[in-house]
Amino acid sequence: EVQLVESGGGLVKPGGSLRLSCAASGFIFSGYSMNWVRQAPGKGLEWVSSISRSSDYIYQADSVKGRFTISRDNAKNSMYLQMDSLRAEDTAVYYCARSPGVGTYYFDYWGQGTLVTVSS
């Protein structure tokens, strides 16, 4: 069974940093591109960042470029999102999601999400 479990969310002050983790199981992690998608409270879905199987290709939304860094460790079946210079508008549930196809970034499995709150 495919499982994606996010961790690392919490309350942080504006300008602060946070590192999210996504632990994957139930599939061959190194064979899939992975993604972060967020959802602000009561709002719609917003794609944040994607990383290819071997980290060769990384894509980011303009809203997080220069502040967030996506990475993965295939030996640990894990993906990460380093979030720096956080702003109030980054407050959201952050979902880890798997992309099933090579080079095609739609999402077939999602984690339960981890809440990030940016507030003073």
Added chain:
Amino acid sequence: EIVLTQSPGTLSLSPGERATLSCRASQSVTSSFLAWYQQKPGQTPRLLIYAASSRATGIPDRFSGSGSGTDFTLTISRLEPEDFAVYYCQQYGTSPFTFGPGTKVDI
């Protein structure tokens, strides 16, 4: 950036009725790389359709997708009570891989 517009914002229907949801892109979506997701309150999104018209694993055949270029449609042939939810389209042909704002299907 490809901007996706979904209409209507809210669709009020009854069980058994047909639902037609629209997703329009500001420019052509490469290779019809468009997906549809369903999200119920308090739940994670669920993939329904990818590549504009391919049903994801386990999705009932009352859900169908169509379209190409800039105009795409999700059709639910006969609404079941569990289908009342918010539906999002997403294009993944060009980064940034944008979502539409969603269509709420309610009773």
